[in-house]
Amino acid sequence: xxxxxxxxxxEAEQVPVAEEAPVKLEINDLTIKYGQHTALKGVxxxxxxHEVFGIIGPANAGKTSFLKSxxxxxxxxxxxxxxxxxxxxxxxxxxxxxxxxxxxxxxVVFPLPVGLPLTIYENVALSPRLRGINSKSExxxxxxxxxxxAALWDEVKDRLNSLGSLxxxxxxxxxxxARALSQDPDLLMLDEFSIAVDPVTTMRIEDVLKELKxxxxxxxxxNLVQQARRLADRTAFFLENECVEVGNTEDLFTGEVKDQRTxxxxxxxxx
Amino acid sequence: xxxxxxTKLASTADFDRRDLDWYIDKVVQLIVFFAGISAIIFIIGxxxxxxxxxxxxxxxxxxxxxxxxSPFWEPSDEDAPEYGILALIxxxxxxxxxxxxxxxxxxxxxxIYIGEFATGKVRETLKVLVxxxxxxxxxxxxxxxxxxxxxxxxxxxxxxxxxxVLNAGIILGLMAAPIMTxxxxxxxxxxxxxxxxxxxxxxxxxxxxxxxxxLPAAKNGLLGAVLLGVxxxxxxxxxxxxxxxHAVNIPGSLFDPVRALTATIAAELGETAVxxxxxxxxxxxxxFLFIITFLINLTADLIVRxxxxx
Numbered sequence: 001x002x003x004x005x006x007x008x009x010x011e012a013e014q015v016p017v018a019e020e021a022p023v024k025l026e027i028n029d030l031t032i033k034y035g036q037h038t039a040l041k042g043v044x045x046x047x048x049x050h051e052v053f054g055i056i057g058p059a060n061a062g063k064t065s066f067l068k069s070x071x072x073x074x075x076x077x078x079x080x081x082x083x084x085x086x087x088x089x090x091x092x093x094x095x096x097x098x099x100x101x102x103x104x105x106x107x108v109v110f111p112l113p114v115g116l117p118l119t120i121y122e123n124v125a126l127s128p129r130l131r132g133i134n135s136k137s138e139x140x141x142x143x144x145x146x147x148x149x150a151a152l153w154d155e156v157k158d159r160l161n162s163l164g165s166l167x168x169x170x171x172x173x174x175x176x177x178a179r180a181l182s183q184d185p186d187l188l189m190l191d192e193f194s195i196a197v198d199p200v201t202t203m204r205i206e207d208v209l210k211e212l213k214x215x216x217x218x219x220x221x222x223n224l225v226q227q228a229r230r231l232a233d234r235t236a237f238f239l240e241n242e243c244v245e246v247g248n249t250e251d252l253f254t255g256e257v258k259d260q261r262t263x264x265x266x267x268x269x270x271x
Numbered sequence: 272x273x274x275x276x277x278t279k280l281a282s283t284a285d286f287d288r289r290d291l292d293w294y295i296d297k298v299v300q301l302i303v304f305f306a307g308i309s310a311i312i313f314i315i316g317x318x319x320x321x322x323x324x325x326x327x328x329x330x331x332x333x334x335x336x337x338x339x340x341s342p343f344w345e346p347s348d349e350d351a352p353e354y355g356i357l358a359l360i361x362x363x364x365x366x367x368x369x370x371x372x373x374x375x376x377x378x379x380x381x382x383i384y385i386g387e388f389a390t391g392k393v394r395e396t397l398k399v400l401v402x403x404x405x406x407x408x409x410x411x412x413x414x415x416x417x418x419x420x421x422x423x424x425x426x427x428x429x430x431x432x433x434x435x436v437l438n439a440g441i442i443l444g445l446m447a448a449p450i451m452t453x454x455x456x457x458x459x460x461x462x463x464x465x466x467x468x469x470x471x472x473x474x475x476x477x478x479x480x481x482x483x484x485x486l487p488a489a490k491n492g493l494l495g496a497v498l499l500g501v502x503x504x505x506x507x508x509x510x511x512x513x514x515x516x517h518a519v520n521i522p523g524s525l526f527d528p529v530r531a532l533t534a535t536i537a538a539e540l541g542e543t544a545v546x547x548x549x550x551x552x553x554x555x556x557x558x559f560l561f562i563i564t565f566l567i568n569l570t571a572d573l574i575v576r577x578x579x580x581x
Binding site for chain 1: 390462464465466467468469470471472473474475476479483484487488
């Protein structure tokens, strides 16, 4: 269904995801509540391996809650309850014996950067250390590779031992991307990553994401519809706590939509 | 709205006129300023007072060698009084040292449990109880040392006297632990939750999150808690007076009775003639305690600043 020739922006990089690509994430009838308030209801969708799956929609549509349910961040909030089924690589994430292992394979980039109160080097080396890599030379390679991929290496290579929290907002965001990459993740979830990043850097990171999809599956939550158009193979439109529709990104942007609300949102009539 | 504008809006003519609000602001600033610098005035005042009282001794009977290196504190010997505080320093240091060995794991453990693991009612109850513990008067702790720990130590370890370093160290440790717990817990709470979430999102377990992220982020506050405990140990008087055995002695083991600097002042000051060498020697101990406390605080401050610059 995905025809690379119709994708005007990124023909060269876009690798079409075959319809028959294995399913990475299967969501069945997902409902998320905070106490009495329903944040998301009745979501059914599949995310395939090596695709960039975009999620667009206005604020409070349930996009972030959706991400939180996948890597089981609902455990932070006793008020948050998740119903339905989320299968990651065929395993039901709500019935895992070791959610830490699950999280270690899912990289997350939050909307506002969270530089851990460690040095730049240790921010990126933390995850490899957690999985038992202690050799300095090995860590050096990982740190350099991840920072380079996150388009930050040139700016920080001379001060790797200063605190990550002293970097500017945009640099911290790239640091968190480098940290997510240091997990060598199977799935990378980006939640409106470009909010605190300048446009030039955003474009550099977008180029990196196009490279990364060869190695991993990416879920890209964004409030910039054009960003979804540039990057996503398929896109879901969330509105008012529902998943309105899921389709090939080009279809959504060329008007081949099932729901009028999607057309209106994509065309900028609201949101 | 003409009334409103005529009463509230400042006209150009008002720009140069000082009104009541302006004077109230100045007065409040002055009051707060004096409240603020009163701490400095009191500190300097106290230092001048104890220095004046101890000055005579410092110039006449004081020799550095005897005062700091002699283990004999015999101020009431009529022929040859000796004023050596080495044994008293050893007493205070050994008791404080043991107290920290007891209190640091206890209070950090309690703070981590209350701050990171306990939730809801358990957490609230524990916090209240810890604060209650911190409010127990030191004479009560001394009483516990005297009447409970003393026979217990005699029974358990088969020693003749239970008032010793072990007794006072444990009592002092338990005394210092609640306030240290409280401060350490505040330090942990000051670490933003987003750090915990970010670290957990990497796949870190709860313990890894605490050990690799929360504790490093809170280390300033935790160090402050420990140093506060050390300061408490140095300054505590009543409990150590009752639990140490109050014998001038350089301890060779945990079961030796000792005497603390503070307890010596408390026990002897009332029985000395004002202005006598003995009286002045006690004030010299006071000066020494003052300087030690000052150094502990200064060290803490420098370390904390150093970490901040990091």
